[in-house]
Amino acid sequence: MANSPKRKPENAKRRRAVSAKALDAEIAALRRDSAAPGLISGIHNYCDRWCERCPQTARCAVYRTGERREAASDRSNDDTGNEAFWNELVLSFAAVIRMIRRDAKRHGIDLDSPELQAVTERADQRRRRAAARSGTALFKAASSYRKAGHNLLRAIPGALADTEKALATESRLGIGQPDATAAAIHDALDVVQWYLFFIEVKLHRAVQGAVDERQLHLEDLPRDSDGSAKIALLAIDRSIAAWARLREHFAAEHSDAILDLLVQLERLRRAAEAKFPAARKFKRPGFD
Numbered sequence: 599m600a601n602s603p604k605r606k607p608e609n610a611k612r613r614r615a616v617s618a619k620a621l622d623a624e625i626a627a628l629r630r631d632s633a634a635p636g637l638i639s640g641i642h643n644y645c646d647r648w649c650e651r652c653p654q655t656a657r658c659a660v661y662r663t664g665e666r667r668e669a670a671s672d673r674s675n676d677d678t679g680n681e682a683f684w685n686e687l688v689l690s691f692a693a694v695i696r697m698i699r700r701d702a703k704r705h706g707i708d709l710d711s712p713e714l715q716a717v718t719e720r721a722d723q724r725r726r727r728a729a730a731r732s733g734t735a736l737f738k739a740a741s742s743y744r745k746a747g748h749n750l751l752r753a754i755p756g757a758l759a760d761t762e763k764a765l766a767t768e769s770r771l772g773i774g775q776p777d778a779t780a781a782a783i784h785d786a787l788d789v790v791q792w793y794l795f796f797i798e799v800k801l802h803r804a805v806q807g808a809v810d811e812r813q814l815h816l817e818d819l820p821r822d823s824d825g826s827a828k829i830a831l832l833a834i835d836r837s838i839a840a841w842a843r844l845r846e847h848f849a850a851e852h853s854d855a856i857l858d859l860l861v862q863l864e865r866l867r868r869a870a871e872a873k874f875p876a877a878r879k880f881k882r883p884g885f886d
């Protein structure tokens with residue numbers, strides 16, 4: 599029997615080695631991105647990562663890097679564009695790892711040392727356990743809102759189709775303000791969708807940050823944990839406003855469910871404010 603030709607792994611192209619020259623070029627580009635004039639240092643640490651709606655893109659190094667990568671990958675939705683996109687990400691990841699390794703070496707740290715890895719792992723486990731204890735109630739409330747919100751968002755398209763039909767009728771008859779209403783509904787849906795997972799993630803980060811700050815005696819103001827709590831609180835405020843707007847339009851079908859979500863969010867807001875009493879006063883660079 600003839601030997602069958604050896605098959606190449608399907609993702610071989612993606613796993614091909616990135617050359618040292620390409621990595622150094624990417625590291626230099628990352629450094630240029632963060633040194634461009636007019637940028638606000640650390641602005642991306644306390645934003646909501648909604649770049650499409652951000653008024654500070656011109657002052658953000660992360661946005662700048664994203665734009666550069668997008669231009670380099672010439673992103674289109676065909677196979678070539680998609681491959682370029684993944685290759686860009688592989689390159690960026692490898693460049694960041696190389697930078698970390700270089701910096702660690704400069705500081706005399708061997709990242710491959712088994713002792714260091716064991717110490718880091720034990721410290722991580724302790725941090726996670728301490729954060730879980732400290733944030734139990736908040737995490738439960740955030741996760742409960744996320745699940746309920748997710749379920750409701752899956753149920754809304756049916757009601758949305760009916761609303762769109764009614765708006766189309768208004769448009770034909772020349773009554774009401776169907777375009778403005780449709781835009782308001784879609785904006786509100788965008789808001790609740792954008793922040794659905796974000797709130798929980800940021801509250802986790804805030805609680806973990808507070809645990810670290812206590813352990814490292816970094817409790818002077820301003821605290822990073824308050825910055826994370828503040829953007830979580832803003833996301834909660836905006837979600838409350840957006841759900842309330844949606845309730846006006848989907849009262850017949852989902853009024854009770856939306857009211858339930860609003861109650862959950864209000865409780866979550868109060869719990870987060872109680873745990874992070876200084877959060878509202880935190881000044882986010884570039885935004886407050």
Ligand code: SF4
Nearest residue numbers: 645648649652658661
């Ligand atoms: S600061 Fe604005 S542009 Fe930068 S990452 Fe955040 S949302 Fe995006």
